[in-house]
Amino acid sequence: MTVTTPTPEDIRTTTPVLDLQQVTFRRGQTHILHGIDWTVRPGEHWALLGPNGAGKSTIMGFAGAQTHPSSGTVDVLGNRLGRVDMQTLRRDIGHVNPRHPVRSALTITQVVLTGLTGTVELPPRFTPTAEQVDSARALAQEFGLGARLDAPWPVLSQGERGKALIARAILADPQLLLLDEPTTGLDVAAREQFLEAVDELTERRPELTTVLVTHHLEELPETTTHALVISHGAVLAQGAVDEVITDEIITRAFEYPIAVTRTQGRWSARAVRHRA
Structure with missing residues (x-):
């Protein structure tokens, strides 16, 4: 058998x-x-x-x-x-929470990258690889944020923030x-x-x-x-x-x-x- x-x-x-x-x-x-x-x-x-x-x-x-x-x-x-x-x-596990408490002027790319660290802000000693940055930017582009990759969080619309948080949640392939x-x-x-x-x-x-x-x-x-x-x-x-x-x-x-x-x-x- x-x-x-x-x-x-x-x-x-x-x-x-x-x-x-x-x-x-x-x-x-x-x-x-x-x-x-x-x-x-x-x-x-x-x-x-x-x-x-x-x-x-x-x-x-x-x-x-x-x-x-x-x-x-x-x-x-x-x-x-x-x-x-x-x-x-x-x-x-990816998590999308509209109350995500970003306080600093992180760009969309940086917010998406925090999906790798599971943090709100980028940790001081965290340096993403070029491949990780490319993946974050590519995901943001998938959700129609290609023209806003370097836009800081405070100036984003609520719709743009929501899309960025989805990209953040799935960057680590949950x-x-x-x-x-x-x-x-x-x-x-x-x-x-x-x-x-x-x-x-x-x-x-x-x-x-x-x-x-x-x-x-x-x-x-x-x-x-x-x-x-x-x-x-x-x-x-x-x-x-x-x-x-x-x-x-x-x-x-x-x-x-x-x-x-x-x-x-x-x-x-x-x-x-x-x-x-």
């Missing part, structure tokens, strides 16, 4: 990117999460939805290898939290990309530019797995494949996006009558008004 040993690439392709089993989380005497089960597989693009206070940020803390559960198990990229060096694991309410503070044009960039990214890199957290359906990219809806710290529904984002489930999650529509791949939500 011939025994085939799986290659690292085989393991990367078949092992769940995220696997939460019976996860609970408590802060003091307050129970934040109650028995969360959730599995994310390679190449899937998840939306994490729910009202404020539902527990979305806590779940993203597990996904980003930032937080340990109170009970249950969390596996990220095949590594069990509590049995792996968290800092090392985070190198394979297996998982987390988008934490990425369109917060963007005007309509900047939001649409950002969502187009996300769609283009997932089409160019089909192996990349993404999780986007929001409580606004209008902020979901067209390439979203799955959705997890939580309410009061518990899973309300999860699965294929068209089966989860429905009038009934969204109404239950937000505890208000909501009608959901999808037009040309994008979602919207409106309150259901009962007229006499």
Whole structure:
């Protein structure tokens, strides 16, 4: 009998990117999460939805290898939290946060390069190689920032900042990309530019797995494949996006009558008004 040993690439392709089993989380005497089960597989693009206070940020803390559960198990990229060096694991996770606190006048190229160091500012002793600089500039160009590579952060529009942060997040070739309410503070044009960039990214890199957290359906990219809806710290529904984002489930999650529509791949939500 011939025994085939799986290659690292085989393991990367078949092992769940995220696997939460019976996860609970408590802060003091307050129970934040109650028995969360959730599995994310390679190449899937998840939306994490729910009202404020539902527990979305806590779940993203597990996904980003930032937080340990109170009970249950969390596996990220095949590594069990509590049995792996968290800092090392985070190198394979890209994170886009619109509240990225750049204080100095770093250029777009420099901000993208901080994706290699996992820092906000460039460390004093960090000197990128010519190849790393070329890669950072090439990524920024992919997102339409070719004419702004040397523009300082303070003068950038919110849309340009969002694109730069995506490039920063994927410079180190992560297996998982987390988008934490990425369109917060963007005007309509900047939001649409950002969502187009996300769609283009997932089409160019089909192996990349993404999780986007929001409580606004209008902020979901067209390439979203799955959705997890939580309410009061518990899973309300999860699965294929068209089966989860429905009038009934969204109404239950937000505890208000909501009608959901999808037009040309994008979602919207409106309150259901009962007229006499």
